[in-house]
Amino acid sequence: MQMMNVLCGVGALAMSAGAAFGGATGTMYAVDSSRAFYKVDLTTGAKTLLYSVSANVGTPGGLAYDPASSTVYLSSSSLDSLFTLDLNTGTATLVGAYGDSTVVMHGLEWDGSTGTMYAASGGGGNFNAYTVNTATGAATVLGPLGVTSFSNLGYDSINDVMYATNSGADSFYTFNRATGAMSLIGALTGPTNPNGLAFNKDDGKMYMVDNSTDTLYTINLTTGAATAIGSTGTGNLLGLVYIPVPAPSGAAALGLLGLTAIRRRR
Numbered sequence: 001m002q003m004m005n006v007l008c009g010v011g012a013l014a015m016s017a018g019a020a021f022g023g024a025t026g027t028m029y030a031v032d033s034s035r036a037f038y039k040v041d042l043t044t045g046a047k048t049l050l051y052s053v054s055a056n057v058g059t060p061g062g063l064a065y066d067p068a069s070s071t072v073y074l075s076s077s078s079l080d081s082l083f084t085l086d087l088n089t090g091t092a093t094l095v096g097a098y099g100d101s102t103v104v105m106h107g108l109e110w111d112g113s114t115g116t117m118y119a120a121s122g123g124g125g126n127f128n129a130y131t132v133n134t135a136t137g138a139a140t141v142l143g144p145l146g147v148t149s150f151s152n153l154g155y156d157s158i159n160d161v162m163y164a165t166n167s168g169a170d171s172f173y174t175f176n177r178a179t180g181a182m183s184l185i186g187a188l189t190g191p192t193n194p195n196g197l198a199f200n201k202d203d204g205k206m207y208m209v210d211n212s213t214d215t216l217y218t219i220n221l222t223t224g225a226a227t228a229i230g231s232t233g234t235g236n237l238l239g240l241v242y243i244p245v246p247a248p249s250g251a252a253a254l255g256l257l258g259l260t261a262i263r264r265r266r
Contacts, residue, residue: 045216045230062108063239096137109153122150129180142180154197172224186224196240
């Protein structure tokens with residue numbers, strides 16, 4: 001009986017860690033211009049309303065996630081500022097102003113390989129790429145994007161490549177993190193107003209929302225062609241971010257090891 005109780009206790013720990021060890025995926029989130037925050041189904045495209053982001057953020061734009069600190073960032077295109085976002089409550093907390101009132105930061109993405117936040121401005125005649133200080137919000141110009149209209153950024157953390165879309169050309173690009181220049185890969189062939197862009201490291205796919213077709217897509221990283229998954233429903237989705245399943249805690253990992261050890265002893 002004692003051995004059975006030990007096995008059950010360790011088994012519970014193993015189940016709590018099973019998501020990370022069993023290949024479970026995380027969650028895709030999206031935000032629209034009215035501050036509505038959604039969970040997005042990656043198999044159908046359907047969105048589920050979770051809450052409204054706090055009003056102090058103004059008009060939301062891009063979303064980004066730093067897995068090292070488990071921090072979600074949100075760009076305000078109306079206040080020209082960077083915020084952090086509490087996923088549990090929807091509360092946005094000001095980090096600081098970008099320091100340039102001409103920016104309209106729709107593109108926002110975290111590069112985990114160097115710990116750098118990148119951003120792309122797409123309005124008011126300002127079509128530049130930036131790095132953003134996540135402690136102060138201050139934005140530093142990298143250089144011109146080489147395109148006009150709104151651009152969005154997505155970081156492939158598996159292959160260490162930053163990508164971008166542009167709503168003026170309805171096309172897919174690589175993004176030069178040294179200069180900010182975008183290089184054409186190919187036309188999206190379907191979407192007519194690409195917005196939120198996010199990479200899912202668990203399935204190795206780049207996802208995109210388009211707020212003209214109200215559709216969730218995957219993008220072929222070699223050709224740029226977009227493949228429709230399904231309708232997100234009417235709305236004006238602007239930001240997209242994927243939050244992976246956290247790594248197992250030390251206790252859960254030890255539980256799995258303990259279960260293995262017990263099985264060996266038996």
